[in-house]
Amino acid sequence: MANQVCFRNNHLENSWTLEAYQSNGGYEVLKKILSEKTPAEELIEDIKLSNLRGRGGAGFPTGIKWSFMPRNAPGQKYIVCNSDEGEPGTCKDRDILRYNPHQLIEGMIIAGYCIGASAGYNYIRGEFWEPYSRFESALEEARAAGILGENIFGSGFDFTLDAHLGAGAYVCGEETALLNSIEGKKGQPRFKPPFPAGFGLYGRPTTINNTESLASIPVILAKGGQWFLDLGLPSAGGEKLFSVSGHVNKPGNYEVPMGTPFSELLEMAGGVREGHQLKAVIPGGSSTPVVPGEQMMEVNMDYDSIAAAGSMLGAGSVIVIDETACMPRILERLSYFYYEESCGQCTPCREGTGWLYRVLQRIEAGNGSNEDLDLLDNVASNIEGNTICALGDAAAMPVRSFLKHYRDEFQYHIDHSTCMVKSDW
Amino acid sequence: MSAELISETSRADIDRWVAKYPEDQKQSAAMAALRIVQDQNGGHLTQELMDAVAEYLQMPAIHVYEVATFYSMYEHKPQGKHKLCVCTNISCMLRNSKQVVDHLQERLNIGFGEVTEDGLFSLKEVECLGACVNAPVMQVGEHYHEHLDPAKIDELLDALRKEG
Ligand SMILES: Cc1cc2nc3c(=O)[nH]c(=O)nc-3n(C[C@H](O)[C@H](O)[C@H](O)COP(=O)(O)O)c2cc1C
Ligand code: SF4
Ligand code: FES
Numbered sequence: 330m331a332n333q334v335c336f337r338n339n340h341l342e343n344s345w346t347l348e349a350y351q352s353n354g355g356y357e358v359l360k361k362i363l364s365e366k367t368p369a370e371e372l373i374e375d376i377k378l379s380n381l382r383g384r385g386g387a388g389f390p391t392g393i394k395w396s397f398m399p400r401n402a403p404g405q406k407y408i409v410c411n412s413d414e415g416e417p418g419t420c421k422d423r424d425i426l427r428y429n430p431h432q433l434i435e436g437m438i439i440a441g442y443c444i445g446a447s448a449g450y451n452y453i454r455g456e457f458w459e460p461y462s463r464f465e466s467a468l469e470e471a472r473a474a475g476i477l478g479e480n481i482f483g484s485g486f487d488f489t490l491d492a493h494l495g496a497g498a499y500v501c502g503e504e505t506a507l508l509n510s511i512e513g514k515k516g517q518p519r520f521k522p523p524f525p526a527g528f529g530l531y532g533r534p535t536t537i538n539n540t541e542s543l544a545s546i547p548v549i550l551a552k553g554g555q556w557f558l559d560l561g562l563p564s565a566g567g568e569k570l571f572s573v574s575g576h577v578n579k580p581g582n583y584e585v586p587m588g589t590p591f592s593e594l595l596e597m598a599g600g601v602r603e604g605h606q607l608k609a610v611i612p613g614g615s616s617t618p619v620v621p622g623e624q625m626m627e628v629n630m631d632y633d634s635i636a637a638a639g640s641m642l643g644a645g646s647v648i649v650i651d652e653t654a655c656m657p658r659i660l661e662r663l664s665y666f667y668y669e670e671s672c673g674q675c676t677p678c679r680e681g682t683g684w685l686y687r688v689l690q691r692i693e694a695g696n697g698s699n700e701d702l703d704l705l706d707n708v709a710s711n712i713e714g715n716t717i718c719a720l721g722d723a724a725a726m727p728v729r730s731f732l733k734h735y736r737d738e739f740q741y742h743i744d745h746s747t748c749m750v751k752s753d754w
Numbered sequence: 755m756s757a758e759l760i761s762e763t764s765r766a767d768i769d770r771w772v773a774k775y776p777e778d779q780k781q782s783a784a785m786a787a788l789r790i791v792q793d794q795n796g797g798h799l800t801q802e803l804m805d806a807v808a809e810y811l812q813m814p815a816i817h818v819y820e821v822a823t824f825y826s827m828y829e830h831k832p833q834g835k836h837k838l839c840v841c842t843n844i845s846c847m848l849r850n851s852k853q854v855v856d857h858l859q860e861r862l863n864i865g866f867g868e869v870t871e872d873g874l875f876s877l878k879e880v881e882c883l884g885a886c887v888n889a890p891v892m893q894v895g896e897h898y899h900e901h902l903d904p905a906k907i908d909e910l911l912d913a914l915r916k917e918g
Contacts, residue, residue, distance in 0.1 A: 405776075417843045417882035450774075455789070455827050456839075456883050458896040491774040496785050497826030499881060513781035513813075515824040531779060574845035574886040581887050615844055615882075646886070648844055662847055666881055672824075754850035 333560060334568050335421075335544045336584040339428045345463050347470040350431035356476060358551040359435050362442065363484035369400060369443045376443075376546070378554030380566035385411055385502075385539030386614065386644045388565070388632055391546075397526040399534050400445030407535040408440045409511070410451040410543050412460075413495060413502035417615035417666060418646030421570035421582050422540035426453065426460035429544060430467035434490060436546035438481070441488045444536050448489050451540075452507050455496040464492055499670040503718045504537040506672070517672045518718035539644075541570055561587030565631050569645050573598040576605060576651035588631040594647065605651040609734070613643020615663050616723030618730030622650075639730065655748040656735040660727060661689040667724030678721035681712040685728055692739060695746030702739055705732060757809040759802055764794045768810065781813045784821050788828055797833035826880070834869045834876035836914050839893040842879050845886035854890045855879075857904045861911060874915065 332339065341349040350356070362372065377392030398406065410433065414422045425433055437449045453461045468490060471477045479487045498516045500506050505519035508530050529535020545567060549557045558566040565587040571594055574580045578599025585594060591610070601607045607622035612630075618640040620628070628638045635642045650659070668682040685708055688701050709725035716722070732739065741749040760768070768787045775782035787807045792799050804822050808815040822828045829837075838858060842851045859865060862875050869876040885891045888900035899910055 414884040415882060418845055418886050419882075420884045420886045420888075423884050454884060455785075455825070456880075456893055459898065462896075493774070493782070494786060494789070495825070496789060496828060497880075498824065510785070511782055512779070513784040513811075513821065514817075515820050531776065572887050574889060575848040580845075580849075580889070611844075648848070648886075650848065654848070659844060659847070662842070663844060666843060669881065754848065754852060 330560070330586060331568070332584050334548050334557075334584060335425050335429060335432065335541055335570060336582075337429075337548065338432065339424075344428050345430055345467060347431060347467070347474060350429075354551065355431055355547075356435055358547050359438055359476070360482050362439065362550070363482050363486050366484075369445070372439070372443050372550060375554040376549060379549045379557035380554075380561075380563070381542060381545055381549060381557065382565050382632070383539055384541035384545075384569065384644065386416065386616075388642065391538060391542050394526075394538070395440070395444050395536060397524075398444040398446075398536055399526070400443070402445070402534060405448060405531075405533045406444060406446040407530045407533055408437055408444060408446045408449040408543075409504075409508065409530060409535055409537045410437055410449065410540055411502060411504065411507060411537055412451055412453040412457070412464075412540045413499075413507060414454055414457070414540070415499035415502050415670075416644055416646060417663070418572060418574055418611065418648045419614050419644045420572045420574075421645065423457060423460050424570075424582050425540050425544050426457065426464050430464045431471065432547055433464075433540060433544040434467055434471055434477070436543035437490055438477070438488050439546050439550065440536065440538065440543055442486060444534075446536070447487050449491075450511055450530070451490070451492045452501070452511060453492055453494055454501075455494050461492060461494055468492065498672075499666075500672045500718070500720055503720065506718070507537065508535065515672070517674050518720075520717060562631055564633055569630070569642075571630060571645040571647050573647045573649065575649040576602040576654075577649045578602060585630070588629045588634070591628045591630055591647075592626050594630055595649065598649070601649065602651055605653065607649065608652045608654055609650040609656070611640075611646075611648040611650070611727075612638075613641045614646035615648070615666065616719075616726060617641040617643040618726050619650075619656075619734060620730075621734050653750065653752045653754070655750045655752050656731055656738045657689065657693050657742050658748065658752070660731045661686070661693040663727050664689045664724065667720065671720060671724070675716040675721065677712045677715040678717075678724065681708050681721065682724045684708045685724060689728075692742050695742065697739075697743040699743060701743065702732060702736065756802055756806040759806040760791055760810055761794055764790045765810070772811070780811050781817070784811055784813065784818060785825070787811060788818070788822050792828060796835070797837060798829040798831055832869065832873075835874050835918075836894055837876050837878060839878045839880040839883075841881065841883045841885075841889070841891045841893075843882040843886075845882070846889040846891055849889040851890040853904065854892065854902050854907065857907055861907070874918075875911075 501516035510516040771786035
């Protein structure tokens with residue numbers, strides 16, 4: 330089984346159009362909910378039953394998140410979609426926006442209905458001009474068809490939805506930075522508490538969900554929470570999009586059940602690059618710990634199995650690395666990324682990411698010293714747990730895991746001032 | 755009145771963005787406004803333009819500068835007519851983005867952050883563009899160019915040159 334949820338329409342011609350979407354049952358469940366006035370609590374229960382876990386990286390159950398919203402409190406409330414997609418290795422939300430934008434719109438309207446919000450924003454990263462245009466056209470179509478705006482399907486329910494465009498900043502994917510960014514501010518994360526469910530966009534109660542989470546909603550409610558749960562595992566329902574990139578023959582986005590063996594996913598992606606062997610896998614995006622290849626071959630693609638291997642499912646961004654990779658070089662590049670993208674608010678992150686990068690740079694350049702490896706460990710541990718947002722941890726975790734599994738390569742660099750492994754790239 | 759620096763078309767475009775947000779939250783359109791005036795100005799911002807945005811959206815200028823310097827897509831120096839933004843992050847690196855960078859630098863005879871003498875191209879190293887399964891990737895204007903290799907790059911450069 331594959332392509333049951335967010336990619337279920339991708340085979341249709343011009344799948345992004347309203348016509349194509351409706352030809353496959355699109356907007357039917359919304360219509361049903363609005364005409365029957367299904368109680369929000371009932372819908373939220375079904376989503377809890379589905380055990381849909383947030384697809385943005387943290388894996389928090391969506392139904393539980395929605396139940397935190399003070400849905401009956403007076404005044405404006407918001408549903409915000411996170412299409413910032415900046416975690417290196419991640420490129421699934423882009424394809425939802427390009428190929429199935431209406432399912433996201435339907436999901437956001439239903440989310441609004443469930444949490445008592447009559448307005449929503451989709452935050453799309455600034456570089457995604459083409460996906461943004463697709464999404465805008467879909468919004469236009471939906472407005473013209475009376476699916477967005479006032480009195481949707483004549484039900485008396487109002488909902489407006491707009492897209493906000495970012496302008497280049499990974500940290501804006503962090504939900505409170507994202508809210509600041511919509512407010513026209515620098516995208517710096519906020520202290521929590523207060524949490525967005527109490528004080529979010531423009532100070533109003535807000536729920537933020539990932540694109541894939543929200544686009545899953547219409548299918549879950551159309552087919553039932555139990556159906557979705559049964560697609561995956563009791564600990565994590567559904568199918569999940571995995572972006573498989575790097576050294577494989579057929580890189581791509583694959584929507585497969587939670588718990589699919591990594592070895593099967595690798596096979597779908599055409600296996601490791603012709604004539605090469607698997608060395609390592611970063612299973613959930615650049616912020617998640619690297620796992621040695623042979624160990625990864627025993628892992629299933631779900632939260633618990635990947636956690637047992639010392640890493641995280643994250644956003645399902647599977648980066649496959651073959652034997653030609655120089656691990657210090659990869660880590661140096663990642664540490665540069667976190668250094669560049671740190672918003673600078675917290676000292677441990679601002680200073681620590683700079684340290685990590687400088688030390689890794691000198692190791693990679695052949696100027697490292699024996700103390701440098703312990704120094705990296707120290708700096709990483711000083712960041713961990715001491716910052717406002719998880720970007721700090723995200724910078725520290727790869728360092729720890731690369732040193733844990735590939736310390737010999739770093740040591741070789743220090744001893745011989747050159748790479749142990751010569752890359753052809 | 756520095757807001758006059760903003761053209762009619764740009765204003766109309768900014769107004770469409772302002773309309774997306776609650777009436778008392780005009781500053782939410784600052785990011786879009788900065789992008790729009792940057793495009794109007796051929797690819798980079800100036801102090802005058804930032805002031806114009808502040809005035810137009812009735813917000814403190816310092817607030818606009820903060821936004822304009824926080825996000826990486828705003829430029830504060832002249833750029834080439836075509837800004838080539840090459841991703842060198844992990845998935846692209848594994849698929850030989852180095853070859854893409856080398857080839858571009860050789861063909862254009864410029865490094866990152868530089869503009870060709872004819873003003874046609876500038877090169878920029880960027881972080882993950884969110885198209886990793888199609889690596890190596892480069893963004894030019896509104897478009898992504900994927901699965902890049904030297905032949906594809908040559909073809910693209912020729913097409914952009916023809917466009918002028
Ligand atoms: C530095 C940083 C970057 C993040 N980037 C994204 C992102 O691009 N997309 C996303 O959905 N979540 C991202 N997140 C997670 C969000 O903060 C948030 O948990 C998520 O959007 C919630 O949606 P979900 O519950 O549906 O997963 C990021 C978090 C951090 C700390
Ligand atoms: S951890 Fe880093 S990115 Fe996050 S708020 Fe602190 S300085 Fe900013
Ligand atoms: S790493 Fe280059 S597009 Fe993601």
